[in-house]
Amino acid sequence: MTAVPATDADAPARPAADPTAVTWTAVCPLDALVPERGAAALLERRDGTTVQVALFRLLDDTVLAVQQLDPYSGAHVLSRGIVGTRGGAPTVAGPVYKQVFDLRTGRCLDTGGKSPRPGHDDHLEPFPVDVRDAVVHVGV
Numbered sequence: 001m002t003a004v005p006a007t008d009a010d011a012p013a014r015p016a017a018d019p020t021a022v023t024w025t026a027v028c029p030l031d032a033l034v035p036e037r038g039a040a041a042l043l044e045r046r047d048g049t050t051v052q053v054a055l056f057r058l059l060d061d062t063v064l065a066v067q068q069l070d071p072y073s074g075a076h077v078l079s080r081g082i083v084g085t086r087g088g089a090p091t092v093a094g095p096v097y098k099q100v101f102d103l104r105t106g107r108c109l110d111t112g113g114k115s116p117r118p119g120h121d122d123h124l125e126p127f128p129v130d131v132r133d134a135v136v137h138v139g140v
Contacts, residue, residue, distance in 0.1 A: 022128060022139030030134045033057035038079030038092065040068050043140050053127055053138055054079035056103055058090055064103040065127040065138050070094045071120035072111075078124070086110075 027041045039055045052068035056079075068076045073096035081092040083103075090103040100110040106124035116122045128139040 024137045040079040066124040071116040
């Protein structure tokens with residue numbers, strides 16, 4: 001299954017799933033991801049830098065990915081967050097200060113009255129995901 005972009009006009013756009021626009025990396029078999037729990041992966045960008053990604057398999061086997069870095073705590077912990085929904089949107093609540101993020105777009109839905117750490121955006125970077133032949137691929 002392929003992650004479906006959100007239609008919320010106020011939310012930041014997900015990166016294009018155009019295979020020529022991203023580098024796809026096979027991360028793990030779909031069965032290695034436990035539904036409603038997160039997992040972390042270290043991926044390499046085209047420029048050679050690395051990025052930690054938090055992957056979430058939903059109950060319908062959709063897999064969504066956002067940055068692992070929690071912009072509010074500064075720790076790479078989002079894969080340890082609590083998965084839920086808000087208004088029909090799949091979400092993750094950060095494990096440190098409990099900000100809630102839309103997993104489809106990375107948009108912060110609830111800041112918990114806090115501001116992100118200096119130099120960090122309040123939203124998460126989302127990553128395109130494609131599940132092919134029961135293998136999860138993430139685009140960077």
